[in-house]
Amino acid sequence: MQKIYIVLLVVFSTILFAKEPITDINLVSKKVQEIRDYAIARTVGIRIIIGDRQGYGSGALVSSDGLIITCAHVVEPGDSLVVVTSDGREYPAQKLGLNSVNDYALIKIKGKDFPYFEYGNSDQLDMLEWVVALGHPGGPYFDDQPAVACGRIRGFHKKLPIQMGVKFYDDAIQTDVPIFAGNSGGPLIDLDGKLIGINGAIMLVNELAFSVPINEIVTDLETMTAGRNVKGRSPGNIFDVFMEMQEDLSPDDMMKAFDKSPIGKLFKMFSGTQQMPKKKPNLGIVVREVEPAGLQVTHVEVNKLGSLAGLRTGDVITRANGIPLQLRDDLKSIVASAPRTGKVFLTLKRDGQKIRIPVFISSQSYSRDNYFRRHFVYKGLELMETTVKIRKGRKVYGYGVVISEDGWILTANHILNKVKGAVDVQMQDGTRRTHIGVIRGRNGVLDVALIKISAGKPLKAMKIGDDKNVHIGEWLVSGGTAEGIINAGMLSAKNRQVSHNRRVPTLGLFGMFGQPNKSPVRAYDRVFQHDTNLEKKQFGTPLVNMKGELIGLNVAYFYRGTAFAIPISSIMKVLPDLKSGKVVAVSNQYKPRIPKEDGLSKVLRRFLGNGEEEEKSDPLDDLLKDIFGGGSKEKKSSSSKGFIGVQVENHPQGAKVAYVVPRKPAQTAGVRAGDIITDLGGSPVKDVESLLKAVGKFKPESKTTITVIRGNNEFSLPITIGSR
Numbered sequence: 001m002q003k004i005y006i007v008l009l010v011v012f013s014t015i016l017f018a019k020e021p022i023t024d025i026n027l028v029s030k031k032v033q034e035i036r037d038y039a040i041a042r043t044v045g046i047r048i049i050i051g052d053r054q055g056y057g058s059g060a061l062v063s064s065d066g067l068i069i070t071c072a073h074v075v076e077p078g079d080s081l082v083v084v085t086s087d088g089r090e091y092p093a094q095k096l097g098l099n100s101v102n103d104y105a106l107i108k109i110k111g112k113d114f115p116y117f118e119y120g121n122s123d124q125l126d127m128l129e130w131v132v133a134l135g136h137p138g139g140p141y142f143d144d145q146p147a148v149a150c151g152r153i154r155g156f157h158k159k160l161p162i163q164m165g166v167k168f169y170d171d172a173i174q175t176d177v178p179i180f181a182g183n184s185g186g187p188l189i190d191l192d193g194k195l196i197g198i199n200g201a202i203m204l205v206n207e208l209a210f211s212v213p214i215n216e217i218v219t220d221l222e223t224m225t226a227g228r229n230v231k232g233r234s235p236g237n238i239f240d241v242f243m244e245m246q247e248d249l250s251p252d253d254m255m256k257a258f259d260k261s262p263i264g265k266l267f268k269m270f271s272g273t274q275q276m277p278k279k280k281p282n283l284g285i286v287v288r289e290v291e292p293a294g295l296q297v298t299h300v301e302v303n304k305l306g307s308l309a310g311l312r313t314g315d316v317i318t319r320a321n322g323i324p325l326q327l328r329d330d331l332k333s334i335v336a337s338a339p340r341t342g343k344v345f346l347t348l349k350r351d352g353q354k355i356r357i358p359v360f361i362s363s364q365s366y367s368r369d370n371y372f373r374r375h376f377v378y379k380g381l382e383l384m385e386t387t388v389k390i391r392k393g394r395k396v397y398g399y400g401v402v403i404s405e406d407g408w409i410l411t412a413n414h415i416l417n418k419v420k421g422a423v424d425v426q427m428q429d430g431t432r433r434t435h436i437g438v439i440r441g442r443n444g445v446l447d448v449a450l451i452k453i454s455a456g457k458p459l460k461a462m463k464i465g466d467d468k469n470v471h472i473g474e475w476l477v478s479g480g481t482a483e484g485i486i487n488a489g490m491l492s493a494k495n496r497q498v499s500h501n502r503r504v505p506t507l508g509l510f511g512m513f514g515q516p517n518k519s520p521v522r523a524y525d526r527v528f529q530h531d532t533n534l535e536k537k538q539f540g541t542p543l544v545n546m547k548g549e550l551i552g553l554n555v556a557y558f559y560r561g562t563a564f565a566i567p568i569s570s571i572m573k574v575l576p577d578l579k580s581g582k583v584v585a586v587s588n589q590y591k592p593r594i595p596k597e598d599g600l601s602k603v604l605r606r607f608l609g610n611g612e613e614e615e616k617s618d619p620l621d622d623l624l625k626d627i628f629g630g631g632s633k634e635k636k637s638s639s640s641k642g643f644i645g646v647q648v649e650n651h652p653q654g655a656k657v658a659y660v661v662p663r664k665p666a667q668t669a670g671v672r673a674g675d676i677i678t679d680l681g682g683s684p685v686k687d688v689e690s691l692l693k694a695v696g697k698f699k700p701e702s703k704t705t706i707t708v709i710r711g712n713n714e715f716s717l718p719i720t721i722g723s724r
Contacts, residue, residue, distance in 0.1 A: 025375060026475075032132055032191070032473035033473035035192070036148060036473045038193050039189055040086050040145060040146055041087075041115045042060060042061045043086060044059045044060070044068060044085050044086070045059075045136045046059050046068075046074055046081060046083055046093070046185060047081070047082040047083075048074065048075065048080075050077050050078055055078070057186075058070065058074075058182065058183055058184060058185045059074075059186065061116040062195065064113055064115075065114070066108050066112075066114050067106060067108055069198055069217060070104075070198065071104060071200045071212075072099060072102075072103045072104055073200070074105070074185040076105075083109050086144055086146060087144070091109035091110065091111065092110075093109050094109075096225060097224030097226070097227055097230065099224075101166075101168055101231075102167070102168060102232040102233060103167050103169065103200050104212050104216075104217050105185075117193070118193075120192070120196040122197060122213035125196060126153070127154075128153060128154070130191060131151065131152065131196065132149070133149045133151070133199050133209070134148055134186050135182060136186070137180040137182045137562050138181065139182050141493075141496055141499070145493055147492040147531070147561075148492050148531075149490065149561050151177030151209075152176055153174070154175055155173075156174070156303060157171050157303075158172040158174045161241055168234060169212065170235070172213070173188065173196070173210070173213050175210075177531075178368075178531045180202065180559045180560045183199050184201075187199070188211045195214050196211075196213065197212055197213050197214055198217065202560070207368065281305065283306040283309075283335060284301035284306045285306040294318040294326075295316065295330075296314070296317075297311055299313060300312060300313055305360070309359040315348045316348060316349040316350075319346070320334040320344055322347075335359075339361065339679050339715075340679060341362050341684040342360075342679075342714050343359060343360045345359075364684065369533055372487070373486050373652070377652055379477050379486065381652070382548060383477065383544065385428075385429045386401055386461060386462040387479070387542060388400045388401070388428060389425070390409075390451070391423065391424045391426060392423055393424070396537055397418075397419060397423070398411060398538070399428075399537075399541045400451060400540045401462050403461055403464065405458040406459075407459060409425060409437065409451040409453060411450075411451060411553075412448065412449070412553065413444055413447045413449040414592075416439060423439065423451065424436070424437065433455075435454065437451040437453045438452050440452050440579060440581050441578030442578070443574050444585050445587065446570060446571065447524070447566060448553060450578035463549045464568055465549025467551040468569065472491050473490060475489070475490060476491055476530050476545060477545075478530075478532050479538075487532045487538070488532060489530045491528060491529075491530050492530055493528075493529040495528075496524075496527050496528070497524070497525060497527075498523055498527060522590050524564060524590075526566075526570055527567070528566075529562060529563070529564055530563050532554075532563045533557075535557075539554055539556070541553075551565075551568050552568055553566045642696060642697070642698035642700060642721040643695065643723050644719065645660065645661035645665055645666045646660055646666045646677075651687075654676045654678040654686060654691075656675075656676050657672065657674060657708075658673060659673055660672065660673055664722060665720055665721060666706070669720075671708060675709065678714065679705075681694060681697065681705065681706075682704075695721070698721040699721070700722055700723035702721040703719075704719060704721065705717065705718055706719045
């Protein structure tokens with residue numbers, strides 16, 4: 001059997017901030033649906049033959065006679081190339097020319113009248129402009145259709161050294177489109193369907209992806225078409241490049257990047273600190289004081305917070321958070337004192353009009369997922385009324401959805417594999433009541449199960465939708481969980497058949513990602529693929545359309561941007577059998593299979609570390625201790641753990657305080673019941689679990705700040721961490 005490798009460069013570094021989009025999200029979906037078929041027909045898969053192995057990438061057709069642009073790292077290793085079009089036809093391909101350093105290449109297939117992309121202008125793009133990526137994440141499926149994913153531009157002119165500087169993205173477009181291995185070489189297009197870039201690399205520590213701008217590639221097309229390679233542009237001073245990248249890393253990304261790595265261990269050892277340095281927010285604007293009162297913007301730096309918020313040269317900033325501004329230091333002080341997860345509201349005079357804009361302080365506030373959570377928050381609250389948590393004691397297995405007033409609950413079958421007897425079914429609405437759930441029917445082939453509860457009164461049930469009227473390019477919402485509240489994404493592929501071998505060796509991707517697969521990787525006869533970023537415990541959550549109707553049940557997340565849901569029409573066909581108590585076992589054809597980890601993955605996993613063996617002796621740590629006379633770990637004891645004295649519950653905006661323990665740090669700091677905690681000491685608080693982790697970072701007597709929302713106000717309070 002041939003070994004299979006999926007091609008994509010994964011980057012261990014960077015990046016960036018963004019502003020609220022001005023494009024209506026419903027219009028985005030409409031535009032994607034309009035260009036969907038056009039773009040799919042012009043996107044190809046590329047099979048690379050490497051001895052007895054195969055690799056997979058993607059490409060973009062750019063001429064009627066078969067010219068295809070892709071990434072250099074896709075085609076370089078191959079002894080021969082085969083191009084697969086979206087209608088399933090296969091063509092042998094010829095390498096023409098490539099720029100190995102800057103990672104783009106031109107190949108050709110024989111034929112005529114091929115559909116092809118028109119070039120856009122990558123120099124005329126806007127920050128946070130919605131864009132679309134197409135390709136084959138994880139390799140091709142039986143239908144040979146590329147997946148459609150959508151996100152926003154998050155940065156321009158980004159410099160990115162890869163493979164220790166062997167490859168170098170010297171002018172990359174940065175996006176938050178969720179792509180993965182196999183997307184490399186695929187098209188990045190605007191909402192008019194024009195080719196603006198070629199997808200090539202993804203971030204290890206955050207959601208960001210990088211594309212080579214089409215304008216850069218077009219300048220070399222004539223040379224490559226003639227069969228000649230192009231000499232690439234090198235990084236120059238690599239130290240300066242790394243320093244620029246470091247400026248774009250958020251504190252959370254820095255921690256992910258360096259916390260477990262050898263570099264991070266050395267940093268902690270020599271710096272004498274266990275935390276990465278915190279950076280001050282930088283609006284990236286130059287202002288001058290003007291009369292009668294205000295600060296006029298004379299320069300806006302690209303990629304900084306000011307440009308992402310939409311500030312322009314000539315704007316006069318008169319107020320920040322309602323406070324009049326007269327001096328430059330007034331604005332600096334207000335921005336510096338803002339919570340890291342908060343925002344500053346600026347009042348401006350622009351073209352004779354008075355406007356008010358928010359400037360988010362944290363890069364994470366501009367992420368695609370956080371944007372969706374803000375935009376779809378009310379849909380998330382509605383979903384909570386019909387979503388349930390499935391647990392047994394403190395062990396949470398996943399979620400389910402109420403489909404009838406008399407207590408029938410749909411969930412994913414595989415989450416119940418280790419459950420014996422009844423389960424606890426906890427409502428996610430305001431009551432949070434828990435009922436005993438009896439597992440009635442199971443279908444291992446479809447991966448769905450049915451649970452029955454007796455609530456004593458009619459329950460609110462989710463309306464069943466028609467999944468035949470769901471189209472690629474539509475926004476879909478998942479969630480209703482107390483932890484995440486809402487996740488959203490775009491339908492990427494419809495009625496997809498999934499084979500067994502989706503988790504394959506990927507040239508180090510498993511080592512760098514830890515475990516990219518958040519669910520069992522198995523075969524499915526028919527699924528909806530969507531680009532929502534789900535978490536491990538979110539299987540069994542409903543997948544709904546914009547009307548709030550149930551069109552699928554989330555059962556799998558193979559890798560970034562690749563979530564699978566069982567269509568509701570498939571479930572309804574077996575619902576009578578499930579109600580009758582029928583159990584269909586998982587046959588060998590559908591059982592999860594976990595291939596062996598490839599050698600490079602093992603090396604990278606050992607080098608980077610994923611925190612799973614934190615309590616065990618670390619040979620690298622021991623080596624550092626032998627060489628430098630000290631280690632990077634500290635012994636943990638319960639007495640060294642912090643404590644603030646609150647009882648909290650999950651809330652869409654953070655952790656809501658239900659009770660404040662008298663005479664404990666929270667009460668002393670001024671925290672009240674009803675407050676919503678959003679940040680502790682620079683660590684964002686998204687839920688109860690993240691608050692516990694944030695508190696656990698501090699030792700007793702540590703002084704820091706706690707940020708809360710009270711009414712319509714968000715502010716920070718000084719707090720001294722206590723002990724139990």
